[in-house]
Amino acid sequence: MTGGLAAFARLLEQLAFTPQRSGKERVLADWFATQPDPERGLALAALTGDLDLRQVRPSLLRGLVSGRVDAELFALSYDFVGDLAETIALIWPVDGSENPSLADVVGQLRDTSKARLGDVIVALLDNLGPSQRYACLKLATGGLRVGVSARLARTAFSKWANLPLTEVEEIWHGLTPPYLDLFAWAQGGAKPETAAYAPFRPVMLATAWDAVTMAARSPADFAAEWKWDGIRVQAVSDRGTRRLYSRTGEDISNAFPDVLALLEFDGVLDGELLVRRDGIVAPFGDLQQRLNRKTVSAAMLRSHPAGLRVYDVLVWQGQDMRNQPYDARRAVLDAATPALPAQIDHSPRLDFTTWDDLAALRANPSDPVIEGVMIKRRASPYIAGRAKGHWFKWKRDPFVIDAVLLYAQRGHGKRSGYYSDFTFGVWDGDVLVPVGKAYFGFTDAELKALDRFVRDNTTDRFGPVRAVKPLKVVEVAFEGLNRSPRHKSGVAMRFPRISRIRDDKPAAQADTLETLQDLLPK
Amino acid sequence: MDPILVPKPEGLFCPAGGFFIDPVRPVARALVTHGHADHARAGHGAVMATAQTLDIMALRYGAEFTQSRQPYDGPVRIGDVTVSFHPAGHVLGSAQIAVTGAQGRIVVSGDYSRVPNPACAPFEPVPCDIFVTEATFGLPVFRHPDPLGEIAKLLASVRAQPDRAHLIGAYALGKAQRVIMLLRQAGYDGPIHIHGALQKLCDYHIAQGVALGDLRPATLERGRKPDFAGAIVLAPPSAFAATWSQRFPDPVICFASGWMQVRARARQRGVELPLLISDHVDWPDLTRTITELDPAQVWVTHGREDAVMRWCSLNGRAAHPLRLIGYEDEAE
Ligand SMILES: [Zn+2]
Ligand SMILES: [Zn+2]
Numbered sequence: 001m002t003g004g005l006a007a008f009a010r011l012l013e014q015l016a017f018t019p020q021r022s023g024k025e026r027v028l029a030d031w032f033a034t035q036p037d038p039e040r041g042l043a044l045a046a047l048t049g050d051l052d053l054r055q056v057r058p059s060l061l062r063g064l065v066s067g068r069v070d071a072e073l074f075a076l077s078y079d080f081v082g083d084l085a086e087t088i089a090l091i092w093p094v095d096g097s098e099n100p101s102l103a104d105v106v107g108q109l110r111d112t113s114k115a116r117l118g119d120v121i122v123a124l125l126d127n128l129g130p131s132q133r134y135a136c137l138k139l140a141t142g143g144l145r146v147g148v149s150a151r152l153a154r155t156a157f158s159k160w161a162n163l164p165l166t167e168v169e170e171i172w173h174g175l176t177p178p179y180l181d182l183f184a185w186a187q188g189g190a191k192p193e194t195a196a197y198a199p200f201r202p203v204m205l206a207t208a209w210d211a212v213t214m215a216a217r218s219p220a221d222f223a224a225e226w227k228w229d230g231i232r233v234q235a236v237s238d239r240g241t242r243r244l245y246s247r248t249g250e251d252i253s254n255a256f257p258d259v260l261a262l263l264e265f266d267g268v269l270d271g272e273l274l275v276r277r278d279g280i281v282a283p284f285g286d287l288q289q290r291l292n293r294k295t296v297s298a299a300m301l302r303s304h305p306a307g308l309r310v311y312d313v314l315v316w317q318g319q320d321m322r323n324q325p326y327d328a329r330r331a332v333l334d335a336a337t338p339a340l341p342a343q344i345d346h347s348p349r350l351d352f353t354t355w356d357d358l359a360a361l362r363a364n365p366s367d368p369v370i371e372g373v374m375i376k377r378r379a380s381p382y383i384a385g386r387a388k389g390h391w392f393k394w395k396r397d398p399f400v401i402d403a404v405l406l407y408a409q410r411g412h413g414k415r416s417g418y419y420s421d422f423t424f425g426v427w428d429g430d431v432l433v434p435v436g437k438a439y440f441g442f443t444d445a446e447l448k449a450l451d452r453f454v455r456d457n458t459t460d461r462f463g464p465v466r467a468v469k470p471l472k473v474v475e476v477a478f479e480g481l482n483r484s485p486r487h488k489s490g491v492a493m494r495f496p497r498i499s500r501i502r503d504d505k506p507a508a509q510a511d512t513l514e515t516l517q518d519l520l521p522k
Numbered sequence: 523m524d525p526i527l528v529p530k531p532e533g534l535f536c537p538a539g540g541f542f543i544d545p546v547r548p549v550a551r552a553l554v555t556h557g558h559a560d561h562a563r564a565g566h567g568a569v570m571a572t573a574q575t576l577d578i579m580a581l582r583y584g585a586e587f588t589q590s591r592q593p594y595d596g597p598v599r600i601g602d603v604t605v606s607f608h609p610a611g612h613v614l615g616s617a618q619i620a621v622t623g624a625q626g627r628i629v630v631s632g633d634y635s636r637v638p639n640p641a642c643a644p645f646e647p648v649p650c651d652i653f654v655t656e657a658t659f660g661l662p663v664f665r666h667p668d669p670l671g672e673i674a675k676l677l678a679s680v681r682a683q684p685d686r687a688h689l690i691g692a693y694a695l696g697k698a699q700r701v702i703m704l705l706r707q708a709g710y711d712g713p714i715h716i717h718g719a720l721q722k723l724c725d726y727h728i729a730q731g732v733a734l735g736d737l738r739p740a741t742l743e744r745g746r747k748p749d750f751a752g753a754i755v756l757a758p759p760s761a762f763a764a765t766w767s768q769r770f771p772d773p774v775i776c777f778a779s780g781w782m783q784v785r786a787r788a789r790q791r792g793v794e795l796p797l798l799i800s801d802h803v804d805w806p807d808l809t810r811t812i813t814e815l816d817p818a819q820v821w822v823t824h825g826r827e828d829a830v831m832r833w834c835s836l837n838g839r840a841a842h843p844l845r846l847i848g849y850e851d852e853a854e
């Protein structure tokens with residue numbers, strides 16, 4: 001592999017077009033293995049969103065290109081290509097052949113004053129070829145859009161480095177690009193000690209409830225609480241530094257200033273992020289509107305106030321609690337929460353003596369925003385990752401409906417020869433309206449049967465999509481339903497999958513939109 | 523006086539000669555630039571084309587595709603005009619058609635390319651009063667890179683993933699053989715597997731003296747599973763949608779096309795390795811050709827007419843969109 005920005009451009013191309021996770025990890029491993037410092041670390045930072053560059057707005061880029069290309073030709077091109085950075089990269093009339101290092105380009109995009117930023121970008125574009133221009137503009141505008149999350153990038157790194165992901169995540173927030181100390185660690189050096197305040201600690205995860213193993217265990221050894229349908233977070237307040245992390249270690253503080261303001265303690269709490277109005281927990285859809293935002297408006301803070309319902313404590317008043325048993329940690333937590341602001345409370349413990357008691361509670365949760373129960377071994381320490389035998393989730397049964405297959409699209413990788421991505425619909429009067437898409441849940445044998453059905457019953461083709469005769473009924477399982485103005489049906493399913501093929505059912509007996517609407521949160 | 527050519531629903535018509543060029547519906551007399559399906563259709567009374575294009579039409583549609591085959595064999599008088607064919611550099615047998623009358627000369631380029639292609643003679647600039655250009659890649663974003671660079675990408679991917687078959691989508695006439703020739707040029711001399719739908723046209727290329735090396739059918743042999751790991755397999759893009767592709771475990775889907783310049787197009791087709799290899803002029807070659815020929819008028823057909831019209835007007839050139847229906851630009 002060559003180096004410099006050309007190699008980085010090639011990396012972005014490969015990541016964007018490689019469909020599977022495993023393939024992307026392989027591409028990244030190759031990058032880490034073959035690129036020198038600081039190039040490999042800068043690319044990693046670009047993927048995890050940790051490169052702190054000057055934000056280049058689309059309006060600046062449009063202005064630059066209007067100085068070089070006829071406005072009408074640009075508009076026709078942009079219309080065809082559909083992506084601003086890509087259009088500019090392709091249409092820029094001068095081609096250069098320089099191949100600066102990624103460090104050089106990052107340096108320019110980071111250190112140039114706002115007033116000179118336009119000139120610097122023009123000079124870069126003039127000196128580069130099209131694919132390097134694309135890479136450069138994607139860096140400048142932020143958001144590489146290559147289908148790689150920060151988590152996937154860190155996972156790929158830890159696999160390549162043969163280091164535990166939890167340890168990488170634990171120190172991540174104390175590291176700075178280009179991560180020379182991290183790569184040194186990967187190659188046998190010392191583990192970087194994080195000096196930063198309020199670092200992320202990898203969270204403890206539950207395995208699915210397994211009736212067979214649980215039946216052999218004594219309920220007295222376990223505590224239980226509701227599993228709330230929000231976002232699992234870690235709230236950290238460390239000597240004045242406050243941070244809110246997602247369970248994968250993404251820093252989501254900027255989107256939740258209201259929650260940061262609540263963290264009037266010194267410690268690390270594990271809990272559920274929820275939108276709460278006057279103590280009433282709002283459905284997940286309300287919380288969703290606050291996610292994925294860089295900043296949040298005052299109006300949104302008023303209409304969708306967020307709070308925490310805490311499950312556990314990792315650090316308290318400077319003391320690491322993670323090696324203590326769950327019961328001891330809960331005692332500290334339950335004693336601490338009354339002194340905290342009202343938008344932070346602890347998740348109540350459930351009262352049960354037999355597993356049947358718990359089953360009855362699970363079948364009848366006290367709040368619609370509960371998605372099941374969590375079962376935790378009283379003696380267990382707080383262990384990073386998904387350790388077996390300590391925490392269990394016993395989700396509410398999924399919702400199921402019977403829907404009719406409407407469209408199918410071919411999959412990727414091992415499924416590239418098969419129609420494996422399905423759109424299904426339910427009856428609204430005498431028409432079928434699409435209500436969701438699913439691409440898993442079925443066995444290999446069922447996939448073959450569905451593929452056969454699609455090929456034999458195609459009525460229309462739109463590019464890679466086929467419309468099929470509305471004959472095949474499938475049972476769709478899903479975790480919840482939100483209102484969605486973006487969907488024609490007005491509803492959006494969470495985590496839908498095809499749980500069964502209902503060859504026994506004629507399409508006329510599939511479910512109706514009304515049935516689905518009745519499942520919406522009130 | 524009538525113009526030499528007039529657009530009609532069937533295609534470009536020459537009143538003084540009584541023929542159509544590349545008609546999209548059956549007509550009494552057709553002149554055909556090249557064998558691609560949207561230019562060369564079956565069912566015309568008589569067809570004049572290069573001998574190779576006539577052969578290709580017979581291969582595709584059967585020997586009865588027309589009542590009368592008229593192989594082009596030097597300039598010919600038809601009615602009140604003179605017709606001559608000139609290399610277009612697009613695919614085997616492809617030609618531009620020049621029609622000369624009392625009013626001057628029109629050159630209908632058909633599809634053309636200015637990048638060297640060993641299967642056909644290079645594009646010949648023919649001085650003319652009206653130049654009819656295609657506009658398949660008629661946007662300034664289309665600048666095709668060196669095709670050997672794309673082949674190098676493919677070969678690097680084959681080396682990096684020896685356990686997967688590389689499945690390359692390429693149209694049967696022109697693109698498939700072009701990819702094979704480029705692979706050979708790049709030094710790849712192993713067997714290349716081809717889908718059955720490519721066989722006839724590859725055989726025809728070989729018969730016409732175009733060396734393609736060791737080609738093998740990409741078929742399952744009875745009784746044992748062929749090992750396509752590490753193989754390069756060419757197929758028409760439609761085969762990817764067919765159960766045919768299910769025989770390849772976890773293939774790398776590649777597509778050789780000028781459309782691969784636009785990432786969204788590649789993604790939409792589920793392409794893992796886009797190969798930017800085109801048989802058409804890109805924007806710099808299209809505008810350069812117009813500048814070089816310097817015709818009094820440019821007529822623009824199939825593709826992105828608006829942008830080519832805009833370029834002509836910015837450069838003070840008289841231009842006219844033909845808006846002919848029936849030519850596809852997807853099949854590149
Ligand atoms: Zn053509
Ligand atoms: Zn054409």
